[in-house]
Amino acid sequence: MSLSTEVMAKMKDAMRAKDTVALEALRAVKSAILLAQTENGAKEELTEDAEIKLLQKLVKQRKDSATLYTEQGRTDLAEPEIAQAEIISQFLPEQMSEEELKAALTKLISETGASSIKDMGKLMGIASQQFAGKADGKAISVVIKQLLS
Structure with a gap:
């Protein structure tokens, strides 16, 4: 089932349950999907990678706003x-734990032969592609800094 279909089904459930917070979050997702589709010119479906990036962006926006408000x-x-960020996060793949991320990055460092903080840019590029949707870029950066220092 595509993301837009899944969002529409959840929207209907939220409307029936009169859950305004969930409904607002799902409408934001639907709106972002439609904007992304029309940017490409045609009404083509988004790729799974594009959907994940879109959802991550929406979650990050909500978390940043919540931090500012707090x-x-x-x-x-x-x-x-915060509630909207949690609802949008349901559509993202399972996030890696810190231990899993550390193990995967340790393996990546040994494969690439990185030895100092100077190699961080190269590692971030590879890691961001490999762990897209599974780990936050900020978390990847923190773990790489720990492992290289």
């Missing part, structure tokens, strides 16, 4: 953002 003492605005 810093400003506006928990009333932060809570819906």
Whole structure:
């Protein structure tokens, strides 16, 4: 089932349940999908990689907004953002744990022969492609810095 079909089904469920937070998050996903499809010119389906990047972007936006609201003492605005991020995250693949990420990056470092922090750019490029959708870029960066220092 494609992402847009899955989102539409969840939207119908949210409407029936009168879940406004879920409905708002799902509408944002649907809107982002439609925008991405029309950017390409034709009404073609998005690739799975493009869908994952789109969802990650939406989750990151909500988490950043929640952080800003929390810093400003506006928990009333932060809570819906966090709830929406969790709803959107349901469509993402299972995230790697820190231990799994560390093990995979250790293997990648030995394969590439990286030895210092100077090799971080090369490693980030490879790791970002390999773990797309499975790990956050920030988490990958932190673990690589730990392993190379």
